[in-house]
Amino acid sequence: MLDQFDLKNERQLLAVVQIATFPNSKCIITWGIVFLQLIAISQTIYAQVQPTQSSQNWHMPDLSNVPLKSDSQSDYTEIKDSIPIRGTEYLIRVPNNWNGTLLNDLDYRKSADSSRNLLLLKQGYALSGTARRPERLDNYDPAHEIHDLISVLDIFESIFGKPKQVIQLGCSGGGTVTLAMAEIHPDRIDGAIAGCASTSPWMANTHLDGLFVLKALIAPDLPIVNLPLTEPEISIIGTKWQKAIKNAQKTPEGRARIALAITIGQWPAWGGPGKAPIPEPDANNANDLQESMYQSLLKLLPSKQTFGTSMLEQSAPGQLRWNTGVDYQVSFSNGDTLYKAAVQKLYKEAKIDLKKELKKINSFERVKANPKAVKWWSAPGRTHLGKPKVPLLRINTSGDALVYPTMGQGYKELVKENGYSDFFRMAYVNRWGHCSFSLSEWLSAIEIMVQRIENGVWPKTDSDTLNKLANSLYSNSEARFYNHREVKAYNRIWTPTVQDYLGQ
Structure with missing residues (x-):
């Protein structure tokens, strides 16, 4: 040693x-x-x-x-x-x-x-x-x-x-363990700041929902689970998905279905790895919004670059994702208000029945999880229960299409349901990408947490206050906290049941 x-x-x-x-x-x-x-x-x-x-x-x-x-x-x-x-x-x-x-x-x-x-x-x-x-x-x-x-x-x-x-x-996987530390190790930490933090089963299932709609309506023969991470198999699959979505984008029906998939999946219409392919769209303009959905989706289709959820299945004994029991009509109704409006407009222009499409999705063969995988992910530290026991500030970028902003909203909903809201605050940054926080945004988050720990009460955490604080701490760095438009309800909150713990 x-x-x-x-x-x-x-x-x-x-x-x-x-x-x-x-x-x-x-x-x-x-x-x-x-x-x-x-x-x-x-x-x-x-x-x-x-x-x-x-x-x-x-x-x-x-x-x-x-x-x-x-x-x-x-x-x-x-x-x-x-x-x-x-x-x-x-x-x-x-x-x-x-x-x-x-x-x-x-x-x-x-x-x-x-x-x-x-x-x-x-x-x-x-x-x-x-x-x-x-x-x-x-x-x-x-x-x-x-x-x-x-x-x-x-x-x-x-x-x-x-x-x-x-x-x-921490951010990304660092945010994941930060959430868990706040829940199960309050004796070791006094506060927590989780950036773009995933809850692994939530992320896996939210990612599944968008792909499931695309499979049901556009590419029924292409796989969405048990994806290989080896070459050339994964690249072959990725190429087929790219071709299917590009062909769909050429028709009014395909464009409407892509928008429906993003809306049901509660994925951001503007988000992904690398640099943004186009400027952030006006969400009130259905055509601009759909084009952004399409450009973002091309970066998120199955490939060797998008193994964020596939790695979750490499560690556990079996396939983790599931959508058994999911009502996709309810999932659509829980979506972003402006995304839903765009979907309805696009379906009307394509002259296809949205209600029939939703029924078709609901009747499509479901994906079942391996109970052993669900049991494995039920263990403390591997999932989250929405019960932080120290002050926890969660921050997320709007254009994060790996750890979707809606997951942060879902955690906030679960925290409120459990009665732990006094320990929790959520803030959003309007920027493309995963963990793309600026220096001043990190500094303001840390300062907010220090004040909360030392004073015992939360200071103001609205976007204007956070931006002013960020600029006062480091003026040479852009601060873009903003009032994020949330979905009606996050679709994929999950906490383990007795049966899950037992692997049944």
């Missing part, structure tokens, strides 16, 4: 951590944290480096943001190592001017030199977290990621003492 430590400078803090996590347990069991030696702990001056630009990656948030225009230096102590039980790499940095607050992030090891994290370090925040494990795509388990994050907190406290307050934050 000693040769695994990588502390800059020759003066090292040596610590050995042995942690055993049993896959079926609900907690992490720490066998011991044993200090072998403290050798002249010194805080080394690190030159502030410019962040490298992250490559476009749909599944790893880009935290580069706006480069800092400062030549100043930051004094901090750094600990970099790996957790023995799974080999998860972690990183801890504590500045000389530590303000007592620790920010813990699933992706910190890889994003430590981002503009956001360098600025937070300079402002006195300690930061810690892990890197995503290399085998994550084939062996994804957010419960194990939570165990790793708890391990990092244990290591931090053993070396630096207990922080005044701990804020768990």
Whole structure:
């Protein structure tokens, strides 16, 4: 273990951590944290480096943001190592001017030199977290990621003492574990900020609904579940889907059906990976809205680039998605008001009966989940129950077509139903992409959470207040919080039943 430590400078803090996590347990069991030696702990001056630009990656948030225009230096102590039980790499940095607050992030090891994290370090925040494990795509388990994050907190406290307050934050998969930490580990954190956070079964089923409509009405012979992630099989499937949707877009009937699929699926009409293909449409203009739906859909069809939900089925024993018992007429009625208006107009222009189409979808052969997969995803840490026990701020971009904004609304609805609304706030950012938050937007979210923890009450979180706060904290970064138009109700809220836990 000693040769695994990588502390800059020759003066090292040596610590050995042995942690055993049993896959079926609900907690992490720490066998011991044993200090072998403290050798002249010194805080080394690190030159502030410019962040490298992250490559476009749909599944790893880009935290580069706006480069800092400062030549100043930051004094901090750094600990970099790996957790023995799974080999998860972690990183801890504590500045000389530590303000007592620790920010813990699933992706910190890889994003430590981002503009956001360098600025937070300079402002006195300690930061810690892990890197995503290399085998994550084939062996994804957010419960194990939570165990790793708890391990990092244990290591931090053993070396630096207990922080005044701990804020768990993260985006994408980091947001997923943040939601779970707020629900099941209120003893370890004081607040949480979840960006574009998925609840895996919700995401899988919401993604299924849009594809199911397309299969029922446009491409009944093409697959939507049990998709291979190997080449050339997945590319062949992707090419066939692209051809089917492009052909559909050439006809009034096809355009109407594409709009119906997006509306029933509660997918954003403007959203996807990479750069936006067209400007955000006027949702009151049915033709412009449909064109945006089509352009976005082309980026979301099954392919090797859209494996976000397929990876959920690689980790669990069996196919996760299901739509048994779903009434798609109700699903349509729960959709976005302006999307529904566009669908009705397009169907009228195409001279086809919308009610008959909905009946056809409802009569189409359903997708059944493997009970073993549902059981696996029912475990604590792998799903969410809508019961945060510490202040939780959830933020989502409007153009996120991986973790749909409607999922955030669904979580808010579940929190309200459970009586936990005092702990929860939701904010939306009007921007294309997944986890495409600006530096100032992150800073305002963190400041809001600090105020909530320290004062015991939420400050204002309306869009105007958040934008003003963001601009006051960092004026060289765009803040685009806005009043998001929500759907009537999110279609795919799910919490495990006894039968789900038993795998029945």
